[in-house]
Amino acid sequence: MKLNIAVLPGDGIGPEVTAQAIKVLKAIAMEFNHVFTFEKALVGACAMDKTGIPLPEETISICDKADAILFGAIGDPKYDNDPLATVRPEQGLLGLRKTFDLYTNIRPVIAYDDLLNKSSLKTKQIKGSNILIYRELASGIYFGDKHFSNNEASDICKYKRSDIERITHLAFKAAQGRKHKLTLVDKANVLASSRLWRTVVNEISKEYPDVTLDCMYVDNAAMELIINPRQFDVILTENMFGDILSEEASVIVGSIGLLASASIGDKHAMFEPIHGAYTKAKNKGIANPIASILSAAMLLDHFGLYDEAALIREGVDKSLKLHITTPDLNTKYDNISTTKVGDFIEDFINNPDETNLN
Amino acid sequence: MKLNIAVLPGDGIGPEVTAQAIKVLKAIAMEFNHVFTFEKALVGACAMDKTGIPLPEETISICDKADAILFGAIGDPKYDNDPLATVRPEQGLLGLRKTFDLYTNIRPVIAYDDLLNKSSLKTKQIKGSNILIYRELASGIYFGDKHFSNNEASDICKYKRSDIERITHLAFKAAQGRKHKLTLVDKANVLASSRLWRTVVNEISKEYPDVTLDCMYVDNAAMELIINPRQFDVILTENMFGDILSEEASVIVGSIGLLASASIGDKHAMFEPIHGAYTKAKNKGIANPIASILSAAMLLDHFGLYDEAALIREGVDKSLKLHITTPDLNTKYDNISTTKVGDFIEDFINNPDETNLN
Ligand SMILES: CC(C)[C@H](C(=O)O)[C@@H](O)C(=O)O
Ligand SMILES: CC(C)[C@H](C(=O)O)[C@@H](O)C(=O)O
Numbered sequence: 253m254k255l256n257i258a259v260l261p262g263d264g265i266g267p268e269v270t271a272q273a274i275k276v277l278k279a280i281a282m283e284f285n286h287v288f289t290f291e292k293a294l295v296g297a298c299a300m301d302k303t304g305i306p307l308p309e310e311t312i313s314i315c316d317k318a319d320a321i322l323f324g325a326i327g328d329p330k331y332d333n334d335p336l337a338t339v340r341p342e343q344g345l346l347g348l349r350k351t352f353d354l355y356t357n358i359r360p361v362i363a364y365d366d367l368l369n370k371s372s373l374k375t376k377q378i379k380g381s382n383i384l385i386y387r388e389l390a391s392g393i394y395f396g397d398k399h400f401s402n403n404e405a406s407d408i409c410k411y412k413r414s415d416i417e418r419i420t421h422l423a424f425k426a427a428q429g430r431k432h433k434l435t436l437v438d439k440a441n442v443l444a445s446s447r448l449w450r451t452v453v454n455e456i457s458k459e460y461p462d463v464t465l466d467c468m469y470v471d472n473a474a475m476e477l478i479i480n481p482r483q484f485d486v487i488l489t490e491n492m493f494g495d496i497l498s499e500e501a502s503v504i505v506g507s508i509g510l511l512a513s514a515s516i517g518d519k520h521a522m523f524e525p526i527h528g529a530y531t532k533a534k535n536k537g538i539a540n541p542i543a544s545i546l547s548a549a550m551l552l553d554h555f556g557l558y559d560e561a562a563l564i565r566e567g568v569d570k571s572l573k574l575h576i577t578t579p580d581l582n583t584k585y586d587n588i589s590t591t592k593v594g595d596f597i598e599d600f601i602n603n604p605d606e607t608n609l610n
Numbered sequence: 611m612k613l614n615i616a617v618l619p620g621d622g623i624g625p626e627v628t629a630q631a632i633k634v635l636k637a638i639a640m641e642f643n644h645v646f647t648f649e650k651a652l653v654g655a656c657a658m659d660k661t662g663i664p665l666p667e668e669t670i671s672i673c674d675k676a677d678a679i680l681f682g683a684i685g686d687p688k689y690d691n692d693p694l695a696t697v698r699p700e701q702g703l704l705g706l707r708k709t710f711d712l713y714t715n716i717r718p719v720i721a722y723d724d725l726l727n728k729s730s731l732k733t734k735q736i737k738g739s740n741i742l743i744y745r746e747l748a749s750g751i752y753f754g755d756k757h758f759s760n761n762e763a764s765d766i767c768k769y770k771r772s773d774i775e776r777i778t779h780l781a782f783k784a785a786q787g788r789k790h791k792l793t794l795v796d797k798a799n800v801l802a803s804s805r806l807w808r809t810v811v812n813e814i815s816k817e818y819p820d821v822t823l824d825c826m827y828v829d830n831a832a833m834e835l836i837i838n839p840r841q842f843d844v845i846l847t848e849n850m851f852g853d854i855l856s857e858e859a860s861v862i863v864g865s866i867g868l869l870a871s872a873s874i875g876d877k878h879a880m881f882e883p884i885h886g887a888y889t890k891a892k893n894k895g896i897a898n899p900i901a902s903i904l905s906a907a908m909l910l911d912h913f914g915l916y917d918e919a920a921l922i923r924e925g926v927d928k929s930l931k932l933h934i935t936t937p938d939l940n941t942k943y944d945n946i947s948t949t950k951v952g953d954f955i956e957d958f959i960n961n962p963d964e965t966n967l968n
Contacts, residue, residue, distance in 0.1 A: 407803050444758040448762070
């Protein structure tokens with residue numbers, strides 16, 4: 253298969269983790285006789301530094317022509333200090349989501365057996381947890397009209413029925429391929445937009461009689477995610493709640509450096525770690541590349557390259573088992589760098605049967 | 611002191627837990643020669659059942675004349691099934707908050723040494739955690755204009771500068787009496803309303819040079835609360851984020867049945883457990899009354915009755931130490947009812963030196 257991949261390393265640790273994902277994708281291309289080409293483009297703070305704007309036209313055009321977008325991270329503390337600034341790095345990411353209408357953000361949360369002891373949660377709480385979060389990504393309070401003055405500010409959370417319908421079908425279908433359970437998270441006891449979500453999702457649930465639908469208030473869900481994560485299969489929620497719950501859910505996995513995501517639209521798809529720019533760690537070799545590498549695996553899944561994606565995941569599993577991990581996870585070895593983790597998974601792909609430390 | 615307390619038991623387990631708080635307040639009145647009078651009123655689903663509306667005029671008038679309001683819980687599943695209903699129990703609670711302009715909701719989150727093993731989190735994560743959440747309660751997306759049609763729905767999150775200023779001063783003052791640290795939780799990288807929060811809180815921080823101000827994005831805060839709760843002293847946040855984070859934070863304490871809150875306005879104050887109606891547990895004698903009893907302690911604190919409040923808290927501590935607790939916390943005895951916990955704390959107040967199981 254030929255895939256033309258736009259690479260947007262972005263800010264902070266974005267470039268170093270993306271470099272590992274590319275390395276791994278190149279190994280996959282070699283091993284399976286695919287042709288993957290990569291074209292880099294600017295987004296975020298680095299784009300502002302060079303062009304003055306966070307999402308240059310050229311970047312949009314490169315992404316538009318590509319089959320998929322591999323995204324790193326966005327944001328820089330130097331642009332965080334002025335809450336009154338009208339141009340901000342994050343607009344680059346939000347602009348991509350809006351421009352390409354990437355309305356479904358999929359975030360898998362898996363408690364790896366080899367990492368159970370890394371979590372802040374007790375092992376018995378999390379063992380076996382496997383949650384797929386479907387977060388609406390192109391509407392809601394992120395994109396509603398905004399108003400700001402020195403005396404008053406407001407944001408609108410608006411959902412159209414069609415915004416809800418399209419992701420809801422995808423979420424139900426995902427549940428059909430898993431444990432047949434869908435939990436809608438909303439705040440229908442307070443918000444009108446949540447009541448529309450509940451109405452539409454209830455209606456659509458009739459088309460998926462083999463899936464059990466549960467509705468849960470977001471405050472309660474934030475607690476249940478911690479005290480009983482195994483109750484969840486697929487979680488469906490709106491943009492802001494999905495942002496909060498998915499980052500919270502990283503505690504189940506043990507490190508946010510492991511969480512990958514796919515942002516899917518009807519014509520475009522973007523793949524990115526859910527961690528941010530983590531500027532403090534930049535260029536220190538300590539950034540965990542696994543979230544970016546697993547995002548590359550989600551990219552391959554998206555194009556039906558399931559064996560290829562599975563091989564990457566095997567490589568990741570093996571790196572975790574053998575403690576070939578960055579310091580956020582490693583208590584055994586203290587000098588395993590970002591690059592070294594990428595190299596290990598690359599080697600594993602080239603030689604799945606031989607890669608072993610022992 | 612004379613205190614005229616409006617009691618709004620509400621729905622679900624509200625009445626049974628509130629009864630224990632009243633019992634404890636009566637014991638305090640006796641012991642310290644105060645005169646506490648209690649006047650009951652309807653709110654929520656039970657008010658809808660009897661009067662058709664969730665917050666009857668009579669209830670408003672009773673609360674208006676009272677020195678303080680003791681609130682139980684609100685909501686009933688029978689009103690949850692129709693997302694299109696225009697009258698809902700929760701409007702009773704929101705109506706109280708708005709009518710009496712109860713703009714500051716204070717939620718203490720404390721990891722009790724005797725309960726560390728009850729938490730889903732590892733003991734070493736939570737030991738020593740002591741967080742005070744200041745949640746804005748009378749504005750934001752809860753109260754902005756709402757629009758609902760079958761095809762589109764929206765909510766507005768609006769904040770005026772003055773809404774932010776008044777709670778911010780209280781939060782800074784609270785931090786001055788504690789560990790001198792305030793964390794503002796917002797989503798200033800996306801929301802205009804959050805940027806106003808950040809602007810105003812930054813400005814006001816200059817008046818409190820002895821308090822360190824930290825700003826954190828809400829998604830990140832949802833994770834940090836779990837992986838490093840001890841970093842927090844006072845958390846200040848807007849209405850919806852406070853709802854989510856405070857319920858999430860209950861996992862640090864070990865049971866949501868322990869979390870009390872105070873909702874303070876310039877003229878009125880209301881005290882309530884943060885748990886909800888928990889209808890499944892109604893009338894089974896298993897509802898934990900401690901959140902309601904600790905809310906009564908916050909009521910006493912509010913009127914400067916610190917010794918009285920402290921005595922209640924000692925009684926609660928003792929009940930935890932001796933395992934006189936409802937089943938949500940108890941692994942030692944399996945038949946300690948809601949009433950029994952209330953009785954124990956009442957006895958303790960009457961006879962602080964003698965109450966002991968041994
Ligand atoms: C960087 C920020 C705008 C973004 C979001 O809030 O969506 C991030 O937190 C995420 O979850 O992808
Ligand atoms: C019952 C509900 C309206 C309420 C809220 O969302 O504020 C509750 O969750 C709370 O936290 O007091």
